[in-house]
Amino acid sequence: GQQVMQIPQYQHVQEGEDFTTYCNSSTTLSNIQWYKQRPGGHPVFLIQLVKSGEVKKQKRLTFQFGEAKKNSSLHITATQTTDVGTYFCAGPASFGNEKLTFGTGTRLTIIP
Amino acid sequence: DAGVIQSPRHEVTEMGQEVTLRCKPISGHDYLFWYRQTMMRGLELLIYFNNNVPIDDSGMPEDRFSAKMPNASFSTLKIQPSEPRDSAVYFCASSFSYRGNKEKLFFGSGTQLSVL
Secondary structure (H helix, E strand, C coil), rough: HHHHHHEEEEEEEEECCCCCEEEEECCCCCCCEEECCCCCCEEEEEEECCCCCCCEECCEEEEECCCCCCCCEECCCCCCCCHCEEEEEEEEECCCCCCCCEECEEEEECCC | CCCCCEEECCCEECCCEEEEEEEEECCCCEEEEEEECCCCCCCEEEEEEECCCEECCCCCCCCEEEEEEECCCCCEEEECCHHHHHHHEEEEEEEEEECCEEEECCCCCCCEEEEE
């Protein structure tokens, strides 16, 4: 079945440093979504990418969808303590499928 | 809107007991999903419904798990009998489809289940 892997699994950064997490799917995706889960919380939707090579920005967050639509990345510039949490990518199990397969997640901790 | 509402927030039970988790999706949403989250297996989709009809239950671990959605505003996930390995956080999520495209998931706060 479809597998969605993320690296790294954990990332500890000094406040103010940049952070990047990478997402790789075993299958081509029609779209990819990103979610953030704060410690003890629930996943919260951040963004959806649909087009090959698409890049979207949300303030300090930059999301990219690969040309082959099998990988994606999330980059945070100048991390802040509010960025702490686990970041998940998620993609449909197959084209037109409503099932979302979540990636393994990258847990970000910030050293003040 | 209050968002997706799950109850209880925490459940502690003994092995062999029946456990029922409840979910109220966001009004107007036509999809409902049950996920389970553990450290070892991450976020796993158990089952999902479209317009109250179960579409895919291939993620349900075994016959001890069952889910129902009697109407558009309520769903239950039942475990009978419960086992220690069922201990996890169970999330309910809902979404709506617009022009055939499914939109983002809205998650509830989850139920932390501990089976002793």
